[in-house]
Amino acid sequence: xxxxxxxxxxxxxxxxxxxxxxxxxxxxxxxxxxxxxxxxxxxxxxxxxxxxxxxxxxxxxxxxxxxxxxxxxxxxxxxxxxxxxxxxxxxxxxxxxxxxxxxxxxxxxxxxxxxxxxxxxxxxxxxxxxxxxxxxxxxxxxxxxxxxxxxxxxxxxxxxxxxxxxxxxxxxxxxxxxxxxxxxxxxxxxxxxxxxxxxxxxxxxxxxxxxxxxxxxxxxxxxxxxxxxxxxxxxxxxxxxxxxxxxxxxxxxxxxxxxxxxxxxxxxxxxxxxxxxxxxxxxxxxxxxxxxxxxxxxxxxxxxxxxxxxxxxxxxxxxxxxxxxxxxxxxxxxxxxxxxxxxxxxxxxxxxxxxxxxxxxxxxxxxxxxxxxxxxxxxxxxxxxxxxxxxxx
Amino acid sequence: xxxxxxxxxxxxxxxxxxxxxxxxxxxxxxxxxxxxxxxxxxxxxxxxxxxxxxxxxxxxxxxxxxxxxxxxxxxxxxxxxxxxxxxxxxxxxxxxxxxxxxxxxxxxxxxxxxxxxxxxxxxxxxxxxxxxxxxxxxxxxxxxxxxxxxxxxxxxxxxxxxxxxxxxxxxxxxxxxxxxxxxxxxxxxxxxxxxxxxxxxxxxxxxxxxxxxxxxxxxxxxxxxxxxxxxxxxxxxxxxxxxxxxxxxxxxxxxxxxxxxxxxxxxxxxxxxxxxxxxxxxxxxxxxxxxxxxxxxxxxxxxxxxxxxxxxxxxxxxxxxxxxxxxxxxxxxxxxxxxxxxxxxxxxxxxxxxxxxxxxxxxxxxxxxxxxxxxxxxxxxxxxxxxxxxxxx
Numbered sequence: 001x002x003x004x005x006x007x008x009x010x011x012x013x014x015x016x017x018x019x020x021x022x023x024x025x026x027x028x029x030x031x032x033x034x035x036x037x038x039x040x041x042x043x044x045x046x047x048x049x050x051x052x053x054x055x056x057x058x059x060x061x062x063x064x065x066x067x068x069x070x071x072x073x074x075x076x077x078x079x080x081x082x083x084x085x086x087x088x089x090x091x092x093x094x095x096x097x098x099x100x101x102x103x104x105x106x107x108x109x110x111x112x113x114x115x116x117x118x119x120x121x122x123x124x125x126x127x128x129x130x131x132x133x134x135x136x137x138x139x140x141x142x143x144x145x146x147x148x149x150x151x152x153x154x155x156x157x158x159x160x161x162x163x164x165x166x167x168x169x170x171x172x173x174x175x176x177x178x179x180x181x182x183x184x185x186x187x188x189x190x191x192x193x194x195x196x197x198x199x200x201x202x203x204x205x206x207x208x209x210x211x212x213x214x215x216x217x218x219x220x221x222x223x224x225x226x227x228x229x230x231x232x233x234x235x236x237x238x239x240x241x242x243x244x245x246x247x248x249x250x251x252x253x254x255x256x257x258x259x260x261x262x263x264x265x266x267x268x269x270x271x272x273x274x275x276x277x278x279x280x281x282x283x284x285x286x287x288x289x290x291x292x293x294x295x296x297x298x299x300x301x302x303x304x305x306x307x308x309x310x311x312x313x314x315x316x317x318x319x320x321x322x323x324x325x326x327x328x329x330x331x332x333x334x335x336x337x338x339x340x341x342x343x344x345x346x347x348x349x350x351x352x353x354x355x356x357x358x359x360x361x362x363x364x365x366x367x368x369x370x371x372x373x374x375x376x377x378x379x380x381x382x383x384x385x386x387x388x389x390x391x392x393x
Numbered sequence: 394x395x396x397x398x399x400x401x402x403x404x405x406x407x408x409x410x411x412x413x414x415x416x417x418x419x420x421x422x423x424x425x426x427x428x429x430x431x432x433x434x435x436x437x438x439x440x441x442x443x444x445x446x447x448x449x450x451x452x453x454x455x456x457x458x459x460x461x462x463x464x465x466x467x468x469x470x471x472x473x474x475x476x477x478x479x480x481x482x483x484x485x486x487x488x489x490x491x492x493x494x495x496x497x498x499x500x501x502x503x504x505x506x507x508x509x510x511x512x513x514x515x516x517x518x519x520x521x522x523x524x525x526x527x528x529x530x531x532x533x534x535x536x537x538x539x540x541x542x543x544x545x546x547x548x549x550x551x552x553x554x555x556x557x558x559x560x561x562x563x564x565x566x567x568x569x570x571x572x573x574x575x576x577x578x579x580x581x582x583x584x585x586x587x588x589x590x591x592x593x594x595x596x597x598x599x600x601x602x603x604x605x606x607x608x609x610x611x612x613x614x615x616x617x618x619x620x621x622x623x624x625x626x627x628x629x630x631x632x633x634x635x636x637x638x639x640x641x642x643x644x645x646x647x648x649x650x651x652x653x654x655x656x657x658x659x660x661x662x663x664x665x666x667x668x669x670x671x672x673x674x675x676x677x678x679x680x681x682x683x684x685x686x687x688x689x690x691x692x693x694x695x696x697x698x699x700x701x702x703x704x705x706x707x708x709x710x711x712x713x714x715x716x717x718x719x720x721x722x723x724x725x726x727x728x729x730x731x732x733x734x735x736x737x738x739x740x741x742x743x744x745x746x747x748x749x750x751x752x753x754x755x756x757x758x759x760x761x762x763x764x765x766x767x768x769x770x771x772x773x774x775x776x777x778x779x780x781x782x783x784x785x786x
C-alpha cells in the first residue's frame with residue numbers, strides 16, 4: 001500500500017485517511033476500488049466525502065480488469081488480464097493474496113454464499129474455482145467442447161442463485177451452467193449451438209435471463225433459467241439487417257446493460273445507437289441515435305436515466321437518456337478517454353474514469369453538476385462495494 | 394452494549410465476537426440489527442458465520458420499530474413507537490445518539506445522499522427531519538390539512554431520489570412530497586383526496602410508483618412519480634367486492650410488497666389470500682389461497698420465491714410461493730409468533746424472528762433446511778445493512 005501523497009499535489013482539498021489514523025474503525029458500505037490500468041495499481045476510495053484512501057500496488061496487468069466483493073464487503077477480488085487473481089483488504093489497503101491462475105483471463109464471479117470465486121480463462125480456457133478465503137484452487141472445469149479434446153476460451157461468467165455459475169464458450173458455441181449446491185464437484189449442464197462467437201454475456205439482476213452477445217451473428221442468444229428444460233432461443237435476430245454496420249472499435253460490454261421501465265437498454269454493435277428491448281418479449285421497442293458507438297449503457301439505480309459512454313474517437317463524451325421518452329437530456333464532455341462509470345448505490349452521484357486526463361469525475365445526477373475531481377493514474381474500471389449485495393455480477 | 398454471555402447458554406455453539414477482540418477491523422456488509430421488542434434492546438448480528446455480536450440497550454418502546462442505515466453502513470437509525478430516534482454504531486455496538494422527537498411515531502427514512510433522517514409521527518402528527526450526523530432537528534413539516542389548522546397523523550414515509558421524501562396523511566387523506574434538493578426549506582407538493590384512511594404506503598424499488606393502502610376502502614391509491622403533473626389514481630378497486638372480509642387481526646405491511654416476474658405480490662386485507670398484480674397495468678393477475686391472513690409477502694432478492702407470514706392464530710407458519718406458477722412449494726412451522734423475515738442480500742438464506750420461542754431461525758432458501766438457531770429476547774424486525782444501498786425503504 002502506498003498512500004497517495006504524491007498525487008495529493010494534483011488535486012486541491014483532498015483528504016487522505018488510512019487505517020492508522022485516530023479512528024481505527026471504518027465501515028465498508030461506501031468504499032470502492034478504481035483500477036489504474038497502466039500501473040497495475042488500484043485506488044481505494046470512499047464516496048461519502050469523496051476521497052482517496054489508499055493505493056494498492058502489485059495487481060499485474062490490468063488492461064482488462066473486473067472486481068467482485070466478499071459478502072461482508074471486506075475483500076475485493078481483482079481479475080486481471082494476465083490471469084492473476086488478487087485479493088485486496090479494503091480496510092487496510094493491503095494486497096493479502098494473489099495467484100496466477102491462468103495465462104490470460106477475462107473475468108470472474110463470486111458465488112451467492114461468498115465461498116467460491118470462479119474465473120473465466122482465455123488461456124488455456126475453461127473455468128477455475130477458488131476458495132474465497134485462501135485462494136486455493138478447489139475445482140477445475142476444462143471447457144472441452146469436441147471429441148478431439150479441444151478446449152475453448154470462456155466468456156460471460158456470472159453467478160446464479162443457489163451456488164451456481166453460468167458461462168459461455170467462445171470457440172465451442174455453448175453455454176454451461178455449473179451447480180455447486182451439493183459440493184465441490186459441480187453438476188454441469190451444457191447447452192449447445194448457441195450461435196457464432198459468443199463474446200460476452202450477462203444475467204439479469206433477478207438471475208433469470210442469461211443473454212449472450214454473438215460477435216459472428218446479427219442477434220443474441222437467450223436462456224430463460226427459470227424454465228425447465230433449459231433451452232437457447234435467438235432474440236433480436238437481424239436487428240441490424242439491411243444496414244451497413246460501422247467498424248467496431250471496441251466490444252460493447254453486456255454487463256452494463258440497463259434494465260429500466262420495462263426495457264433493457266443496450267449498446268448496438270458497430271452502430272451509433274442505443275437499443276431498447278422489451279424485458280418480457282425481448283423485442284426491440286425503440287432505438288436512439290447517439291453521439292458515437294456506445295460502449296456502456298448504464299441505468300441509474302432507479303432506472304430513470306441511462307448514461308452512455310462511447311468508443312474512440314468519441315470517448316470524450318457522455319450522453320444521458322431519459323427512460324420515459326428516450327430523449328437525450330444531457331451531453332457532457334468530461335474529457336478524453338471516458339472508460340467507465342459507476343453510480344453510487346442509491347444513484348445520487350455517478351463516478352467516471354477520464355483516463356487521458358488522469359482524473360476521476362463525480363457528477364450529481366439530479367442537476368448534472370461536477371461535484372468532485374480526484375487524481376488517478378490512467379483510471380479505468382470503478383467498482384463500489386455495494387456490488388457485494390447484487391446478483392449476477 | 395451488553396454482550397450476550399447470558400444468552401449464550403440458550404444456544405449451543407454460538408460464537409461471540411466484539412470490537413474488542415484480536416482483529417479490531419471489521420467490515421459492515423454482512424451486519425444486521427434485530428429488534429427485541431419487549432426489552433427495548435436490539436441484537437447486532439453478522440450473517441457470514443451467523444452469530445450475535447452484541448446487544449444494544451436503551452432503545453425505548455420498540456413495539457413498532459423500523460431501521461434505516463447510513464450510506465457507509467456504519468450507523469443504524471432506529472425509529473421507535475414512543476417517538477424515539479436512536480442512532481447505533483454497528484461497529485462498537487454503542488448507542489451514540491438518541492432524541493425523543495415526538496410523542497408517538499410510525500417510521501422513518503433516510504435521504505439518498507445520507508444527510509437527512511425523516512420521521513413520520515402520529516402525535517402530534519407531521520414529519521420531522523434531522524441531521525444524520527448530529528440528530529439535530531433541522532426541518533419541521535406540520536401536516537396541517539384543513540383551514541382549522543388540524544394536523545394529521547402521517548404514515549407511509551419513504552425516500553425518493555433527489556433528496557426527496559413522500560408520505561401520506563391518515564386524517565387528511567393526502568399524499569405529500571418533500572423536495573430538499575435545494576436546501577433545508579423543502580418544496581412541498583400536495584395531492585388531495587387520495588382515499589379514506591391511508592394506513593401504510595410503499596414506493597417501488599425504482600422510486601417510481603408510490604402506492605397507498607386504504608383502510609377505509611376496498612382499493613389502493615397510486616401515484617406515478619415519473620409522470621408530471623402528479624396525480625392520484627385508484628387501482629385494484631373493489632378487489633374484495635362481493636365477498637365477506639374476515640376480521641383484521643393485524644394490518645398488512647405494504648413495505649413488504651414483493652416485485653417479481655412482472656408482478657407485485659401483496660397481502661390481501663382481511664383475507665386468506667396473496668394477490669398478484671401486474672406491475673405495468675396495476676390489475677390483478679392472480680390470487681393464491683394461503684394458510685392464514687398474510688402480514689408480509691416478501692420476495693427473495695431474485696424474485697423467484699415469495700415468502701409469506703401470517704396474523705394470529707396462524708402466525709406459527711410460513712408458506713413459500715413459486716412466482717412462476719404461483720403454487721405453494723413449501724410450508725414451514727418455525728413456531729409461534731413468526732413476526733418478520735429478512736433475506737440475506739443475495740437471497741441464499743432467510744432470517745426469521747420466532748418471537749414466542751425467543752429464537753431467530755436461519756433457513757437455506759434452496760433446500761429449505763434450518764441452518765441456524767440463535768437466541769433472542771422476543772425478536773421482531775430484522776434489518777440487514779444492505780438496506781443502506783436500497784431506495785424507498
